[in-house]
Amino acid sequence: MILRAPLHKLPFGHRARATYTISKLTYAHDWATALHEHIFSLPADRFWGKPWNLVATIDNFAKANNFPTTGQAPRLEIVRDLLTSMDPKPKLILEFGTFIGGSALAWGATLQDLYEGDSDAVDARVYSVEIDPQLAKMARDLIELAGLEKVVLVLDEYGTEALRQLCAEDMVQERRVDLLFLDHWEENYLPDLKVCEELKLFHVGSLVVADNADCPGAKDFLNYLRKGGGAVSYENELIESTGHARPTVINIFMARIFLKHCVYHANISL
Secondary structure: OOOOOOHHHOOHHHHHHHHHHHHHHHHHHHHHHHHHHHHOOOOHHHOOOOHHHHHHHHHHHHHHOOOOOOOHHHHHHHHHHHHHOOOOOOOEEEEEOOOOOHHHHHHHHHHHHHOOOOHHHHHOEEEEEOOOHHHHHHHHHHHHHOOOOOOEEEEOOOHHHHHHHHHHOOOOOOOOEEEEEEOOOHHHHHHHHHHHHHOOOEEEEEEEEEEOHHHHHOHHHHHHHHOOEOOEEEEEEEEEOOOOOOOOOOOOEEEEEEEEEEOOEOOEOO
């Protein structure tokens, strides 16, 4: 939610939501700043060219400080396994919701591992979108620390606006997106997915992975997919991932969606 009016002038319901959002963002900024300072207090050679070390350090810091991203590792492993099993190898990943860059680092490291010593690696990219410029800046710092700045690009603007700009500049082309990872505001999952469909970004075999789709929940998004989608047909699977520090599954559900058919025009199907 972006505030375009003073808090006291908002309707009561919106005011409560805005107050909660501001509190949540303040907490996220404080935690991200603490993580950023912690990482850069450590020797840089611990992370340069070793992105998985940085991913692990982020996860360990989250667990030690009881931040909600605790348990990130199992989720990243699930998606990494999905990516490594794709044939042909994935080359283009879109992510909405960078935060501090932990998952973007993992996707970049996965592409780097898949294309190690392969000349095709030059085309492998992760585009991650974060609407908050402060968080985006900290994420870029970590990505550069790991040496992945040529693979992972963080854009600090509204998700679909950034995506349309990438398409206009021919950096993202039709039927080239291998993975769409959604991890931002759940109410934006379905609108953003539909923009990707509108821009004809998916191909048969593309993956759409949505974190927190079941809890706290993106009901309209899940209903849309469970009914088979619209211009694109989907197969659905809900994957449970348990965080290391919690005995129950909390806030870390993922929906995995396989595209079976892309029908962008009545007379065209793949």
